[in-house]
Amino acid sequence: MALNNRCYPVTSLIHHSDRGSQYCCKEYVDLLRTNNIAISMTQNGDPYENAIAERVNGIIKSEFSLYSSQVGFDETCGLVKKSIDAYNQLRPHSSCDYLTPDQAHL
Numbered sequence: 001m002a003l004n005n006r007c008y009p010v011t012s013l014i015h016h017s018d019r020g021s022q023y024c025c026k027e028y029v030d031l032l033r034t035n036n037i038a039i040s041m042t043q044n045g046d047p048y049e050n051a052i053a054e055r056v057n058g059i060i061k062s063e064f065s066l067y068s069s070q071v072g073f074d075e076t077c078g079l080v081k082k083s084i085d086a087y088n089q090l091r092p093h094s095s096c097d098y099l100t101p102d103q104a105h106l
Contacts, residue, residue, distance in 0.1 A: 003031075003035055012038070013035075013036070013037045013038065014037070014038045014039075014040050015032055015037050015038070015039055015040065016040040016041070016042075016050055016053060017040075017041050017042075017050075018041070018042050018050060019041045019042055023041070024041075056087070059087065060080075060083050060084065060087055063083075063087075063091075064079070064082075064083035064086065064087075066079060066080060066083060087101070088100060088101045088102050089102050
């Protein structure tokens with residue numbers, strides 16, 4: 001989904017993960033390599049090695065009530081997308097001088 005929704009060509013992109021099996025499988029790694037995306041993984045699967053991403057995930061889960069879902073898969077995917085859109089387009093961030101990430105990026 002991230003590849004399909006890119007709004008401009010990226011000359012260098014890094015995908016960072018925690019060594020979860022879903023990120024290590026051949027199909028996923030092949031997809032990253034095919035799209036010239038560098039692969040970065042924590043050394044020991046330690047989430048503190050990826051503190052910024054873990055913080056973002058925690059905010060999305062807590063502020064948008066996504067720790068658990070009482071609806072089906074499709075509805076949960078819709079909630080995740082809506083939450084990420086709100087996080088990037090509506091929610092000001094102190095680390096971005098109180099701009100949204102989209103505003104700061106521009």
